[in-house]
Amino acid sequence: MAEGDGVVTRGIRIRLDGTERATDIVALHKWLEREKPLADLARIDQLRITEQSRTDEAGTPMGTGMDIVVAVLGGAAGALFQGVVDQVRRSVEAWQANRRAVEEGDPPQVRVEPVQPDDR
Numbered sequence: 001m002a003e004g005d006g007v008v009t010r011g012i013r014i015r016l017d018g019t020e021r022a023t024d025i026v027a028l029h030k031w032l033e034r035e036k037p038l039a040d041l042a043r044i045d046q047l048r049i050t051e052q053s054r055t056d057e058a059g060t061p062m063g064t065g066m067d068i069v070v071a072v073l074g075g076a077a078g079a080l081f082q083g084v085v086d087q088v089r090r091s092v093e094a095w096q097a098n099r100r101a102v103e104e105g106d107p108p109q110v111r112v113e114p115v116q117p118d119d120r
Contacts, residue, residue, distance in 0.1 A: 009072065009073070009074070009077035009078070010071075010072045010077045010078070010081045010114065010116075011069055011070065011071045011072065011114070011115045011116070012069070012070040012071075012072075012084065012085055012088050012112060012113070012114055012115065013067050013068075013069055013111075013112075013113050013114075013115045014028070014032075014067060014068040014069070014070065014088065014092065014110060014111070014112050015054070015067050015110065015111045015113070016028070016108040016109070016110055017108045017109040017110070017111075018065070018108070019108045019109075020108040024099075024107070024108055025051060025066045025068065027095070027099070028068060028092070028095050028110075029049060029051060029068050031091065031094075031095040031098075032049050032068065032070070032088070032091055032092075032095075033049055035087065035091045035094075037087050038070070038084070038087060038088070038091065041072075041080070041084070045073060045074070046072065046073050046074055046077075046080065047070065047071065047072055047073060047084065048070075048071045048073060049068065049069070049070050049071075050068070050069050050071070051066045051067070051068055051069070052066065052067055052069055053065070053066060053067075054066060054067050069115075070084065070088055072084050081114070085112070085114055088112055089112050092110050092112055095107075096110065
């Protein structure tokens with residue numbers, strides 16, 4: 001592996017507001033994986049989408065809450081990062097619109113925020 005390959009240099013945390021159904025995290029995660037620009041980056045190992053236990057500000061796990069983390073990998077992360085943030089935000093908005101159309105009730109509110117690898 002070349003230097004910088006597979007190394008997380010920037011990340012994006014996607015946090016649902018706590019009103020989500022148990023299936024919302026899984027559905028949003030799968031939605032993001034199918035979004036072509038994100039899928040293309042994942043295929044060439046420039047991006048990874050994972051779920052992780054939510055933590056409080058002290059780093060302690062909080063209940064069963066989960067966040068989705070989009071990690072931009074390798075040396076190209078700096079140049080790609082803002083475009084990936086914008087794409088993730090558009091993808092989340094599309095998922096919310098789709099969920100609203102196919103399920104009863106409003107979808108959860110979602111925060112999309114850049115984080116440093118250590119802040120996740």
